[in-house]
Amino acid sequence: MTDTILSLENIEKSFDGEKVLKNISLDIGRGEFVTLLGSSGCGKTTTIRIVAGLLTPDSGKVVLNGKDITMLAPEKRDVNTVFQNYALFPHMNVEKNIGYGLKLKKLPANEIKAEVEKALSLVQLEGFEKRNPSQLSGGQKQRVAIARAIVNKPSVLLLDEPLGALDLMLRRQMQTELKKLQKALGITFIYITHDQEEALNMSSRIVVMRNGNIEQIGTPSEVYDTPKTAFVAEFVGGANLYNDGKRLFAIRSEHVRLGVGDYDGVVVENSFTAGLSKVKVRLKDGQEITSSHMGMNINLKIGDEISIGWNKNDMVEVEGEK
Amino acid sequence: MKKVSKAAVIFLAVITVLNYLPIILTVVYSFNKSKLSSVWEGFSLDWYKMLLGDGDIKKALLNSIILAFLACVLALIIGVSAALAMRGKKLFFDDFISNFASLPIMIPEIILGMVFMAIFSYMNLPFGFVTMTIAHASFCVPYVFLIVRARLMGMDLSLEEAARDLGASEFETFRDVTLPYILPGIASGLLLSFAMSFDDVVISIFTTGPSVNTLAIKIYTKMKTGITPEINALATVILVITVLIIFISEKTRKE
Amino acid sequence: MKNKKIKEYLLRIPIYAFTLLFVVLPLVYMVVISFLTKASTWGFDLTPTLDNYKKVFEPFYLNIFLQSLKLALASTLLVILIGYPFGYFMGRLDMKWKRRMMMLLMIPFWTSGLIRLNGWIIIFRSNGVLDKVLMFLGITKSPLKLLYTYPAVLVGMVYFLLPFMILSVYSSVEKMDWSLIEASRDLGASKMEAFLTVTLRLTMPGLLSGVVLTFVPSMGLFYISDILGGNKIVLIGSVIVEQLTKLRNIPFAAALSVILMLLTTLFLRIYKRISGTGELEGLF
Numbered sequence: 001m002t003d004t005i006l007s008l009e010n011i012e013k014s015f016d017g018e019k020v021l022k023n024i025s026l027d028i029g030r031g032e033f034v035t036l037l038g039s040s041g042c043g044k045t046t047t048i049r050i051v052a053g054l055l056t057p058d059s060g061k062v063v064l065n066g067k068d069i070t071m072l073a074p075e076k077r078d079v080n081t082v083f084q085n086y087a088l089f090p091h092m093n094v095e096k097n098i099g100y101g102l103k104l105k106k107l108p109a110n111e112i113k114a115e116v117e118k119a120l121s122l123v124q125l126e127g128f129e130k131r132n133p134s135q136l137s138g139g140q141k142q143r144v145a146i147a148r149a150i151v152n153k154p155s156v157l158l159l160d161e162p163l164g165a166l167d168l169m170l171r172r173q174m175q176t177e178l179k180k181l182q183k184a185l186g187i188t189f190i191y192i193t194h195d196q197e198e199a200l201n202m203s204s205r206i207v208v209m210r211n212g213n214i215e216q217i218g219t220p221s222e223v224y225d226t227p228k229t230a231f232v233a234e235f236v237g238g239a240n241l242y243n244d245g246k247r248l249f250a251i252r253s254e255h256v257r258l259g260v261g262d263y264d265g266v267v268v269e270n271s272f273t274a275g276l277s278k279v280k281v282r283l284k285d286g287q288e289i290t291s292s293h294m295g296m297n298i299n300l301k302i303g304d305e306i307s308i309g310w311n312k313n314d315m316v317e318v319e320g321e322k
Numbered sequence: 323m324k325k326v327s328k329a330a331v332i333f334l335a336v337i338t339v340l341n342y343l344p345i346i347l348t349v350v351y352s353f354n355k356s357k358l359s360s361v362w363e364g365f366s367l368d369w370y371k372m373l374l375g376d377g378d379i380k381k382a383l384l385n386s387i388i389l390a391f392l393a394c395v396l397a398l399i400i401g402v403s404a405a406l407a408m409r410g411k412k413l414f415f416d417d418f419i420s421n422f423a424s425l426p427i428m429i430p431e432i433i434l435g436m437v438f439m440a441i442f443s444y445m446n447l448p449f450g451f452v453t454m455t456i457a458h459a460s461f462c463v464p465y466v467f468l469i470v471r472a473r474l475m476g477m478d479l480s481l482e483e484a485a486r487d488l489g490a491s492e493f494e495t496f497r498d499v500t501l502p503y504i505l506p507g508i509a510s511g512l513l514l515s516f517a518m519s520f521d522d523v524v525i526s527i528f529t530t531g532p533s534v535n536t537l538a539i540k541i542y543t544k545m546k547t548g549i550t551p552e553i554n555a556l557a558t559v560i561l562v563i564t565v566l567i568i569f570i571s572e573k574t575r576k577e
Numbered sequence: 578m579k580n581k582k583i584k585e586y587l588l589r590i591p592i593y594a595f596t597l598l599f600v601v602l603p604l605v606y607m608v609v610i611s612f613l614t615k616a617s618t619w620g621f622d623l624t625p626t627l628d629n630y631k632k633v634f635e636p637f638y639l640n641i642f643l644q645s646l647k648l649a650l651a652s653t654l655l656v657i658l659i660g661y662p663f664g665y666f667m668g669r670l671d672m673k674w675k676r677r678m679m680m681l682l683m684i685p686f687w688t689s690g691l692i693r694l695n696g697w698i699i700i701f702r703s704n705g706v707l708d709k710v711l712m713f714l715g716i717t718k719s720p721l722k723l724l725y726t727y728p729a730v731l732v733g734m735v736y737f738l739l740p741f742m743i744l745s746v747y748s749s750v751e752k753m754d755w756s757l758i759e760a761s762r763d764l765g766a767s768k769m770e771a772f773l774t775v776t777l778r779l780t781m782p783g784l785l786s787g788v789v790l791t792f793v794p795s796m797g798l799f800y801i802s803d804i805l806g807g808n809k810i811v812l813i814g815s816v817i818v819e820q821l822t823k824l825r826n827i828p829f830a831a832a833l834s835v836i837l838m839l840l841t842t843l844f845l846r847i848y849k850r851i852s853g854t855g856e857l858e859g860l861f
Contacts, residue, residue: 407592429838553695561688561692564687
């Protein structure tokens, strides 16, 4: 990477003797939208808390803009966070919440006001200056939390599952907005989520984490199409895992043909949701493979015998166990 | 869904009326011309005039206010610092200390009074403001400590982290986020402390010195010797002040 | 990081110092002197003795203990009977009335107990308000002379302690999830069964802490019996005061206090055991 803004070098962290981060190294480029993806307990939140300075690592280094900031206090870092539960100050109105960081930097009041208004229009909340956090909806709180962070123009913005508490429709909408916002501001985003769809939609790169390790780093299509490990294949792409006796392969369900092929089995599940039908087949050797395709359900009953197959080039060899 | 039956409403009303009856009678009889509270001889402000002219009462009132203020200051310092300290990791003796610190509001006051009288005379402390302030602080500290601690326990840690993240130092975070958050708790703890100290009879009797009389002690001794209409007038004045304070605190809480 | 540790130690100094010096030490001192001998004038000699405790168990004092206990139990029972339904019904009112009732409760709660007792003297005294009303209604023919009797003291106690019970029951009713009662009704419980199996169980913490807040102070509230009971109703609190101020028998007063203290801690222990927490509902 030519223009690295943030590097994590061999970060380790334990809580009460339990290792939550095992030797994490990661370089993030200027203007990237990087997503840390993993289920809860994988260490993604711990990682960004270390970047924010809210935790210090047991060993390893955090380098921001070429400077070692590992032991620097959080307030001295050029990094801001959008917290999971928003963490809006209940005793300050929207304007004061957003202007808080600037006020600490001793900016004159009129400048603060102008910046706050700019930030509010960026998150489309013009006219909400005097509202109290308690008078806002979840989506509005989220926007205020984002405005409060970006108004400080940090080098890196950390977002800890910012859309986790919103309903599906609003989430989709906010995903697009966040993506636009990131492009417009040119700030590096580090985004945390456990939702692979969100990660695939928004990121320029995805870091898949599991048990305190990085499983794979890559662009959404790299991670989706060529998973390195069985975990990534299943977690990100929902792919089938097939063991040919020697090696383990990932096969995406949309690549599995029904009716023709070299593998015989029995239908064990058959579902149709949102325009997508899924058929799960148990092969003779006991392995289960799911096939999915758009459109109406084929007339198949549970217990029907069927042959399935796939192209050899759709098989991606992966590490790990099934 | 939640419907209240007629019987329940009547019950609430009757108990509330009974709750107020003694208070209302006190107010009514404070305007009674007669020296005997059993007969009504007509309206008069004599007892209020008498109250205004009573130097002893004024002095006792001043003493009560000074004492409650001093006890509140001590409770504020001790209670708030303790609540803040014990929020993080617990030390070995923290439970022991917080249990004993809360004991004064758990045990009958008479024990506390007895104990303070004995230990203060053993320590050779001069009985008066010093001994009374310590004794009153002993039951004011737990109010402030427990209320502020409960409020801190309900506080979202990420609020403080957000402040640090936005560039606030540890002190600025305390000033801008933590303090405003616990302020209502501090206020209600102090209000409760002030009221308890102001009303206290038992512990005061045991720890007072020859020269210090509080309003509560004064009222108590007067009531023991039989009721005087002057007490009714005094009670009415205190009542009016109490109602005003409650109204003001309700108003400010709404905002 | 290190700074933070030092700060946390410094913040502990006030409470540690104050509690050790003015709560723990005095209580230890009380226990110690309860085992010493009364000096002929004021104070005590360092001769260890069990006499003070033997004296507590003399029929005269034992009787007073029992009488105090009986009064405390009777007051607590009455407070439960009035305070629990009050707090419960209050919790079922709509928001507007809840606020109003709260205000109505707060005024007496914040008013000095002495001042509120004053009104009862007006009511109870011979030829007082109650006598007048009763005689006017023709229920009694002559003044009842209720002041300085046991019922007067009981009324005073209940009146004094009722707000504590109401507030703690109310706060646990407030926290209750009403849909649980609907669920139990839906599952076939009658109104009464739903109350006994769900409501009562869920408001138990409030009821129990109300009991603590009523029972514990009632053991030592000597001035209510002093004012409304005159010299006729002698309670343990009054004995301690008398021993301390008039007879100057500090060791014996200490022994009485130790016993009273043991009774209350025993009571608090039981409360803790039943409720599972030491926190008192409604206040903190």
